[in-house]
Amino acid sequence: MNxxxxxxxxxxxxxxxxxxxxxxxxxxxxxxxxxxxxILIIAAYSLMQANPxxxxxxxxxxxxxxSLLFERQLDDSLAFTDSYLxxxxxxxxxxxxxxxxxxxxxxxxxxxxxxxxxxxxGLLIFLITIPFWANLLIRTYAWILLLRGxxxxxxxxxxxxxxxxxxxxxxxxxxxxxxxxxxxxPFVVLPIYATLEKMDMRLLEAAQDLYAGRLRTLRKVVLPxxxxxxxxxxxLTFVPCLGAMIAPELLGGGTKLMxxxxxxxxxxxxxxxxxxxxLALVLMAAVMLVLMFYAMxxxxxxxxxxxx
Amino acid sequence: MSALHSLQTAAxxxxxxxxxxxxxxxxxxxxxxxxxxxxxxxxxxLLGPSGCGxxxxxxxxxxxxFPSAGEILLYGENIADRPPYExxxxxxxxxxxxxxxxxxxxxxxxxxxxxxxxxxxxKTAITQRVSEMLALVQMERFADRRPSQLSGGQQQRxxxxxxLAPHPKVLLLDEPLSALDLKLRQxxxxxxxxxxxxxxxxxxxxxxxxEEALTMSDRIAVLAEGQVQQVGRPSDIYxxxxxxxxxxxxxxxxxxxxxxxTLADDHALLRITGGQLxxxxxxxxxxxxxxxxxxxRPERLQLVAPxxxxxxxxxxxxxxxxxxxxxxxxxxxxxxxxxxxTPNRAGQNQSFVPGQRLGLxxxxxxxxxxxx
Numbered sequence: 071m072n073x074x075x076x077x078x079x080x081x082x083x084x085x086x087x088x089x090x091x092x093x094x095x096x097x098x099x100x101x102x103x104x105x106x107x108x109i110l111i112i113a114a115y116s117l118m119q120a121n122p123x124x125x126x127x128x129x130x131x132x133x134x135x136x137s138l139l140f141e142r143q144l145d146d147s148l149a150f151t152d153s154y155l156x157x158x159x160x161x162x163x164x165x166x167x168x169x170x171x172x173x174x175x176x177x178x179x180x181x182x183x184x185x186x187x188x189x190x191x192g193l194l195i196f197l198i199t200i201p202f203w204a205n206l207l208i209r210t211y212a213w214i215l216l217l218r219g220x221x222x223x224x225x226x227x228x229x230x231x232x233x234x235x236x237x238x239x240x241x242x243x244x245x246x247x248x249x250x251x252x253x254x255x256p257f258v259v260l261p262i263y264a265t266l267e268k269m270d271m272r273l274l275e276a277a278q279d280l281y282a283g284r285l286r287t288l289r290k291v292v293l294p295x296x297x298x299x300x301x302x303x304x305x306l307t308f309v310p311c312l313g314a315m316i317a318p319e320l321l322g323g324g325t326k327l328m329x330x331x332x333x334x335x336x337x338x339x340x341x342x343x344x345x346x347x348x349l350a351l352v353l354m355a356a357v358m359l360v361l362m363f364y365a366m367x368x369x370x371x372x373x374x375x376x377x378x
Numbered sequence: 379m380s381a382l383h384s385l386q387t388a389a390x391x392x393x394x395x396x397x398x399x400x401x402x403x404x405x406x407x408x409x410x411x412x413x414x415x416x417x418x419x420x421x422x423x424l425l426g427p428s429g430c431g432x433x434x435x436x437x438x439x440x441x442x443x444f445p446s447a448g449e450i451l452l453y454g455e456n457i458a459d460r461p462p463y464e465x466x467x468x469x470x471x472x473x474x475x476x477x478x479x480x481x482x483x484x485x486x487x488x489x490x491x492x493x494x495x496x497x498x499x500x501k502t503a504i505t506q507r508v509s510e511m512l513a514l515v516q517m518e519r520f521a522d523r524r525p526s527q528l529s530g531g532q533q534q535r536x537x538x539x540x541x542l543a544p545h546p547k548v549l550l551l552d553e554p555l556s557a558l559d560l561k562l563r564q565x566x567x568x569x570x571x572x573x574x575x576x577x578x579x580x581x582x583x584x585x586x587x588x589e590e591a592l593t594m595s596d597r598i599a600v601l602a603e604g605q606v607q608q609v610g611r612p613s614d615i616y617x618x619x620x621x622x623x624x625x626x627x628x629x630x631x632x633x634x635x636x637x638x639x640t641l642a643d644d645h646a647l648l649r650i651t652g653g654q655l656x657x658x659x660x661x662x663x664x665x666x667x668x669x670x671x672x673x674x675r676p677e678r679l680q681l682v683a684p685x686x687x688x689x690x691x692x693x694x695x696x697x698x699x700x701x702x703x704x705x706x707x708x709x710x711x712x713x714x715x716x717x718x719x720t721p722n723r724a725g726q727n728q729s730f731v732p733g734q735r736l737g738l739x740x741x742x743x744x745x746x747x748x749x750x
Contacts (some may be wrong), residue, residue, distance in 0.1 A: 275442055276475035278462040280489035281496075281544065290488070294479045 109354075116347035124341045134348035154332070154349075161329040164243065164318075165311035168250040172307050173300065175251070176258030180299070181292065183259070184266035195263070198256050206253065210320045213249055214240060217321070241323030249317030254310070258303035265299030266292070309357050313350075329353055387454050388415040389548055389580040390439060395448030397434055397604075402446060408434040410604040412448070416548075416582060417597075421574050423583045425591040426601035427627065435601070436550050436584045441465045452547060463492070467548040468541035473557060474533045476525035482536050483508050483521040489544040511539040514573065531562045538570070542577060549574075551583045555590065567594055588628045592616060600624050616675075618659060621749045625673035632679070632716045634672040634745070638664055646747065648672060651712050652690035656745045664747065671748045676719035678744035681706060681730065682737045689737030692716070694730050706730070708738060 116134050118126040139155070140148040183194055201209060216222045217239040224236040239245060273295070277287040293300075315330030324331060329349065336346025392414040398405045409431045416422045424432040437443045439450060441462030450458040457465050468489065477485050486508040490496045496504065512518045515535035525533055534554060541549055551570075555563045571594050574581045585591055591598050592612040600607040600615060600623075608620040619625035622633070636648040639655060646664055648656045656672060664670070682689055692708040695715065699722075706718040716738070730736065 270473075270475060272471055272473065272475040273477060275440075275462070276469070276471060276477070277488070277492075278442075279440060279467075279469045280540070281463045281492035281494070282488070283461075283463050283492075286492055291477060297479075 109351075112347045112350055116344050116351055118344050120342045120344050122341060124343070126343050131344065134342075134344035135352075137345055138348065138352065157327050157332055158329060158353075160326065161312050164246060164250065164328060165308050165314075167247055168254060168311045169304050169308045171247070171251045172255050172258040173304060176255055176303060177262055177296070177300065179255075180259050180262035180266055180296070183263050184269070185271075191267075195260075198259055201252075201256065206316055207320075209253075210249055210316050213245070213252070213321060217245055217248075240321065241325070243322065243326065245321040246318050246326075246328075249321040250311055250314055253314075253317065254307040257306040261302035261306065262296050262299035265296050269295050305361065309361075312357065313353060387418070388451070389418045389420065389453060390414075390416040390582065391449070391451035391454075392416075392435070392439075393449040393451065395435070395438065395445045395450065397431070397438065397443065398446045407604055409445075412601075412604075412606055414599055414606060414609065416580060418453075419578050419580055421571065421581045421583065421594055421596045423585060423591040423595040423598045424601060425585055425588060425598050425628075426607075427586055430601040431604040432584045432586075432601045433552060436469075436552055436582065439548070439582065440467060440469050440550050466546055467550055468544060468546035469550045469552060470534075470537050470541045470554045472553045474525070474537040476533055476536055476540070478525055481522050481524060482517065482528070483512070485525070485536060486511055486540050486543050489540060493544050495544075507543055511543045514542070514576070515539045515569075530558055531566065534558060534566065538573070542573075542579070546579065548580045548582060551581060553585055554583075556585070556587070563590075570594065592628070600627065602627070617744070618746050619673055619748065622671065622673075625746070625748060630676055630717060630719075631673045632676060633748075634674060634714075634716075636670055636672045636745075636747075638666055638668045638670060641666055648745070648747070650690075650740075651710060651714065654688070654690055654740055655742075656740060657742050658745045658747045661747050661749070663749075672745040673748055674740065674745045676705065676717040677703075678741040679716065679718040680720070680739040680741075681708070681718055682739050684735045684737045686737045686739070689739050692736055692738045694732050694734045694736055696732060697730060708736065710738075 115126055117130060117132065119129045119131045119133070121127050136142075136148065139150060139152075141151040143149050183191060186194060214221070218224070219236040219238075219240070221239070223239060224233075227233045228236065269292075273291055274287055277291045282290065313330045313333070314328060315334050318324070318326070318328040318331050319334070322328075327335075333346050333349045333353075336342045336349065340346075392412050395409055395412045396407075397409040398407050400406070412431075412435060424435060426432045434443060438445055438458070441457070441460060441464075445458055448458070449456050452465070452467070477488065480488065487504050490499060490504045490507055493499075499507075509518065509521075512521055515538055517532065517535050517539065520528060520532065520536075525536065528536065534557075537554070554570075555566050558566060567590060570581070570583075583591075583594065592615075595612055597609060597611055598615050599609045602623050608615055608624045610618075615624065616628055619628065619631075625631045625633075634650050636650045636656065639647045639649045641647075641660065641664060644660055645657055646660050648658060648670065650656055650672065656674075658672065681692075681694075684691060690710060692710050694706060695709050696707040698705040698707075700719075702722055703719050704722050706720075707715055708718060709715050718738070
């Protein structure tokens with residue numbers, strides 16, 4: 071190793087700086103190409119005029135943003151409309167419910183996984199990832215086969231004589247919720263498991279030794295230590311749920327829209343690309359604001375606790 | 379507590395405890411059959427090599443494991459079936475097991491707040507007890523730090539304070555010094571001892587380090603293969619080991635074959651190879667003419683000029699410089715090797731060379747007869 075100090079501004083130092091820049095350049099390139107450029111395109115589209123045959127006319131217009139909250143009347147005046155706001159609120163509601171349910175299911179599973187002997191854990195983690203092997207669309211169609219009026223569940227219950235009429239299992243909010251919980255449960259299990267796996271299991275013994283029963287041990291030791299994993303799982307569920315499209319479309323019957331469906335329709339049936347682009351940008355901005363606010367708050371807490 | 383009371387009731391009584399993992403017939407046996415009485419206010423050490431069952435026994439007293447058979451009495455009350463959080467004993471864990479997400483003060487308060495008594499105690503009393511404990515281990519300045527910001531020795535003190543905070547009846551210490559470096563370990567020994575004296579709590583200390591056991595304990599139980607080999611004061615264990623295992627495990631020793639020459643009421647005279655007579659405390663089961671093994675410590679042997687009276691001739695094989703001591707290895711006429719150790723004093727012990735013929739002088743009273 072070369073441990074001689076390098077004079078600042080020397081040729082060697084500049085070469086090293088260049089070297090490290092080259093080293094990270096693939097990452098910068100990927101971020102630029104796959105993140106920034108698409109967002110810029112979306113932003114540009116949102117500020118153009120809709121072409122009734124799809125696509126955009128390259129004329130500046132802020133109409134897309136105006137129509138988020140206002141409806142243009144026949145006399146060209148603007149009137150407030152809450153129809154999109156309601157869709158947004160319903161999306162937030164369903165995403166919140168999905169997140170809570172997946173946490174309730176995922177946390178115990180993650181705890182159980184972390185308690186298993188190391189030899190068995192590999193296999194169990196592998197089993198949890200199996201659903202990812204099949205396309206989400208196909209898996210969601212499979213739910214239709216299970217839930218519909220002549221589906222597996224209803225036919226079984228009818229056959230057993232437990233019910234006389236098929237239950238309305240499909241095409242409602244419950245079915246959407248089920249589909250979303252099913253899709254995102256692994257995203258909750260894995261990060262929580264990752265934090266618990268690193269936890270020293272002797273802490274549980276220490277808590278019990280210090281008179282804490284199971285509930286208090288869970289509340290005061292396991293939950294705080296699993297907190298980063300729980301938050302990561304919640305974000306990984308909540309954010310994609312807000313924009314989810316497949317489950318509401320297929321299992322919800324497309325009658326009650328969520329933001330994802332609304333955006334999708336602007337690019338398909340409605341042929342209003344600028345409005346779709348504006349919706350997508352606003353959704354992304356809202357999510358980012360919430361996450362940034364949260365990140366700043368945890369950082370402040372950490373600084374208050376640990377200094378630095 | 380009166381002296382009479384402490385004589386009557388042991389702090390912890392282990393009665394016929396057996397521990398088998400898995401199948402009771404074929405599973406591995408951790409403890410075969412253990413009977414122990416640990417007195418009130420005692421610094422008691424469970425000493426043994428790894429796998430001897432000492433940690434299993436400690437974990438059973440704590441409540442992390444349950445005996446397959448037998449009773450564990452805490453001041454006369456059988457606690458063998460109670461969960462750890464219902465036992466008035468606390469543990470200092472080997473790797474401290476401090477809660478990483480809590481400050482030092484919060485760690486100390488945890489046991490007090492969890493304890494049923496804690497609700498009656500109230501916040502101010504808990505805060506007061508926490509500062510009391512921090513003062514006891516001289517960690518007041520670190521109350522608001524996190525465990526990860528402390529050194530190993532500091533974490534050790536916090537672990538000790540945390541375990542003492544809820545006023546346990548018995549404190550269990552699971553090899554608490556093994557992760558510290560030598561200097562710190564020696565300092566902590568004295569500190570543990572003085573804290574035990576100050577608090578008057580019964581300490582049960584698990585270690586595989588015989589020096590730790592000898593220097594700190596009031597009494598020691600030596601364990602091997604799931605059984606108690608010997609219980610006694612450090613000097614009993616060191617100077618009158620029961621059997622070959624104890625003699626060998628505690629300190630260094632020489633084993634000498636000997637024959638019982640005469641038996642008296644309280645002692646026996648034994649003749650060793652080379653014809654010398656040794657005197658040792660009597661034991662049950664000895665009879666005249668029996669072949670036994672003697673244990674004699676290296677520091678009880680002396681090297682003198684050859685052909686001195688009352689010596690056994692020997693040849694110096696090797697000399698090792700240990701700093702505080704000099705250690706010699708000598709061979710006797712029958713080919714057996716013995717170790718001799720003398721303090722390193724100025725101007726002495728320098729004059730021997732390997733191969734030199736010397737006389738070996740035995741400290742007559744310092745042998746002990748081993749049972750096997």
